[in-house]
Amino acid sequence: MRPLEAFSNPTMVANYAESTPRKVPGLADMQRMAMLLLAEQAPATANILVLGAGGGLELKLFAEAQPHWQLLGIDPSAAMLDLASRALGAVQRQVTLQQGYIDTAPPGPFDGATCLLTLHFLAPDERLHTMRQIHQRLRPGAKLVVAHHSCPPGGDLTLWLSRSVAFANDAAVAAAPAVAAMAGHLPILSATEDEALIRKAGFSDVALFYAAFSFRGWVATA
Secondary structure: OHHHHHHOOHHHHHHHHHHHHHHHOOOHHHHHHHHHHOOOOOOOOOOEEEEEOOOOHHHHHHHOOOOOOOOEEOOOOHHHHHHHHHHHHHHHHHEEEEEEOOOOOOOOOOEEEEEEEEHOOOOOHHHHHHHHHHHHHHHEEEEEEEEEOOEOOOOOOHHHHHHHHHHHOOOOOOOHHHHHHHHHHOOOOEHHHHHHHHOOOOOOOEEEEEOOOEEEEEEEEE
8 A cells, every 4th residue: 555545544544643652662752852853943933844744743742832833734645634633623723734745835934844754655766855845945054853764774674673563563573464564665764874865955963863663763954
């Protein structure tokens, strides 16, 4: 199932808010760290770009923590954006939701951007294009925060994915077919390759801030 098809699947969408924290170790803490990293350079009344915002988990956390921020959430899945709209509740006034990809985003400039649990769906050339487009929309000095599946340098990708699958399923040993499916469908890069792409997209001061089994997160400066 292609990523966009998966995120339009009614069962997957209905279970997203409950299942995603089980799949990503420390998800809420990672999102809170992302907010704090953005806030280091963003003004109190910041405009923040959230790419891959379907579901609304980070949008809700950002808006509740920063009541004067305005957030633009972009996602290609209408079903996931509908889920986000319903999840936002009282903070929806701070959020604009837009269906599409980075190429359809307004020019900005934005005071910060995130792309969480999204880039591992994209091939290297698509990732580079996406991050370059984000960079063009950020003011100088603004922060980008990304997090996705990424293999530690020199690590065994299958082994690290098996640990993430075991965590998601609360199992001692991961099911081999699930691991093989992830490895076959996701163009996962090594952490070294990920960092090189972030720099190639025009960002500097690339630093790891989050690591949990096969997940890695970085902060970088436009």
